Amino acid sequence: MASSENIEKRKFLGSKPFWLLIAALVVIAGGIAAFLIWDKNTSEVASTNEAALQTARVRRGDLRVSVTGSGSLVSGREIDLAFSASGTVGALAVKVGDRVEEGQVLASLADTSQLQANVAEKRLAFLKAQQTLQALYEKTDVAIAEAYQAVVAAQSAYDDALFAAQRTAYARCSQAVNIQKTTAYERAKQELERLSACCSGSDAWIEAKNVFDTAYANWVYCSAYSEGEVVVYNASLQVAQTSLGQAQETLNKLEQNEGIDVDQVALAQAEYEQAKLALEVAQMQLDGSVLTAPFSGTVISIAARVGEAVSTDTFITLADMENLQVVVYVDETDMDQFRVGLPAEIVFDALPDLIFKGEVIQVKPELVAQGGYQLATGLISLDMNEGNAVSRILLGLSGTVDVISGEAINVLLIPVEALRDLEGQYGVFVQDADGTLRLRVVEVGLSDYTYAEVRDGLQEGEIVSTGIRQTN
Numbered sequence: 001m002a003s004s005e006n007i008e009k010r011k012f013l014g015s016k017p018f019w020l021l022i023a024a025l026v027v028i029a030g031g032i033a034a035f036l037i038w039d040k041n042t043s044e045v046a047s048t049n050e051a052a053l054q055t056a057r058v059r060r061g062d063l064r065v066s067v068t069g070s071g072s073l074v075s076g077r078e079i080d081l082a083f084s085a086s087g088t089v090g091a092l093a094v095k096v097g098d099r100v101e102e103g104q105v106l107a108s109l110a111d112t113s114q115l116q117a118n119v120a121e122k123r124l125a126f127l128k129a130q131q132t133l134q135a136l137y138e139k140t141d142v143a144i145a146e147a148y149q150a151v152v153a154a155q156s157a158y159d160d161a162l163f164a165a166q167r168t169a170y171a172r173c174s175q176a177v178n179i180q181k182t183t184a185y186e187r188a189k190q191e192l193e194r195l196s197a198c199c200s201g202s203d204a205w206i207e208a209k210n211v212f213d214t215a216y217a218n219w220v221y222c223s224a225y226s227e228g229e230v231v232v233y234n235a236s237l238q239v240a241q242t243s244l245g246q247a248q249e250t251l252n253k254l255e256q257n258e259g260i261d262v263d264q265v266a267l268a269q270a271e272y273e274q275a276k277l278a279l280e281v282a283q284m285q286l287d288g289s290v291l292t293a294p295f296s297g298t299v300i301s302i303a304a305r306v307g308e309a310v311s312t313d314t315f316i317t318l319a320d321m322e323n324l325q326v327v328v329y330v331d332e333t334d335m336d337q338f339r340v341g342l343p344a345e346i347v348f349d350a351l352p353d354l355i356f357k358g359e360v361i362q363v364k365p366e367l368v369a370q371g372g373y374q375l376a377t378g379l380i381s382l383d384m385n386e387g388n389a390v391s392r393i394l395l396g397l398s399g400t401v402d403v404i405s406g407e408a409i410n411v412l413l414i415p416v417e418a419l420r421d422l423e424g425q426y427g428v429f430v431q432d433a434d435g436t437l438r439l440r441v442v443e444v445g446l447s448d449y450t451y452a453e454v455r456d457g458l459q460e461g462e463i464v465s466t467g468i469r470q471t472n
Contacts, residue, residue: 054467055431058458061413065406065448067337069330071346071380073397076323077295080314083109084288092306094316100293106316107302109289119286122279129275133268140258147251154244161240165233173222185219188212293318300395319395326358326380328401332367335376337405339363344380348399357383360403408446412454416447417466428458429465437465 090110094100136143171178192212195205225233254261300317304310326346330338344358362379369375380401419442420427426444429437442457458464 067334071326071328071401075319077320084285122282126275129272154247158240161237165237168225185215188215332374431463
């Protein structure tokens with residue numbers, strides 16, 4: 001609740017516009033006289049019943065504005081510890097409730113030989129990947145030389161393939177050989193035709209046929225390359241040309257990168273990173289066979305005893321009992337007074353004689369539904385200077401929380417019923433020694449439903465009216 005809103009709810013009954021007040025002040029003499037006459041008559045009428053004028057004395061005191069909610073105690077830090085692999089509990093150095101220090105060994109598995117062997121295997125693979133990567137950087141001169149040799153060999157193969165492919169456009173044999181093969185072919189042809197006319201099928205004809213076939217084949221072979229041979233030679237030329245281009249590209253890249261093959265380095269780098277990660281995982285699994293405390297705290301739970309089988313589920317729960325917090329819930333109508341940095345006081349149901357101090361460290365940005373209500377939630381950091389309660393305090397304790405949104409110590413206080421709203425400022429009817437009421441403008445500070453702080457305009461001990469009085 002805001003102070004100004006509370007005061008607005010207590011506006012003086014029958015308040016008139018501000019210009020009427022100014023007019024009344026201008027004619028204050030006549031107004032006071034009229035007021036005294038009216039007051040006298042009213043007092044005389046009311047004397048037979050009860051006093052119409054109610055008053056209160058300006059006093060000094062403390063004023064606090066707060067919002068009340070409920071809360072439960074939690075640890076500021078809590079962690080579930082688990083083994084990295086299934087096995088048997090070999091050692092257990094703590095019990096529930098023990099206070100442990102950061103780095104302290106809590107428990108370990110019985111047999112870790114398989115985990116150790118896995119680490120050794122992954123370390124060997126990592127070293128090999130590392131050496132391969134380093135070699136690519138160290139043998140740059142050799143790499144360029146080898147790439148140059150590959151270009152020379154590819155060029156030679158390309159030249160041979162080009163010559164062979166171009167040769168298919170001409171006769172295979174020399175002109176003299178081609179004349180010889182042509183003459184032999186024509187002679188064999190004439191002899192076969194002669195024998196075919198008279199002696200087809202005879203031994204002489206068969207012999208002439210064989211001679212003709214041989215002469216024809218030799219003539220065709222020498223006169224030109226076959227279509228199949230042309231296809232093969234052209235294909236070989238394309239392969240040789242591609243190989244030469246690749247070899248030249250490799251050499252160019254090496255020369256541009258000072259002998260480093262960026263593609264090979266990228267591949268080797270990826271294999272190195274993969275091997276490194278595998279080694280780290282294996283080492284983490286080995287390290288996870290021994291549980292140590294990541295921070296100083298108290299053992300909350302243990303899942304098994306020595307000799308019992310365990311999995312990778314939670315084995316030990318550790319909580320920091322020196323940095324405690326309270327999860328707090330307040331009604332949504334009070335969320336304007338629920339802010340980070342505000343002080344708080346907590347009284348736990350189980351420890352009703354102790355008041356714990358705290359501070360709001362978190363306000364969640366959304367409401368939660370609970371029991372039909374919309375609640376704002378947050379965290380309060382608990383001040384554990386109450387040393388006599390530390391040994392008695394347990395996680396999960398529930399209690400009442402007061403979040404203090406405002407506090408004024410040793411200030412002037414008056415009942416809120418004494419305030420009169422004067423259109424942007426506040427006034428109070430002050431009673432003189434003779435009983436006369438005079439309107440006085442005051443500066444108001446903090447307020448709640450009952451009292452308001454007066455910062456200026458009143459003195460301690462003065463009497464103010466809390467009854468219903470018109471301001472005109």
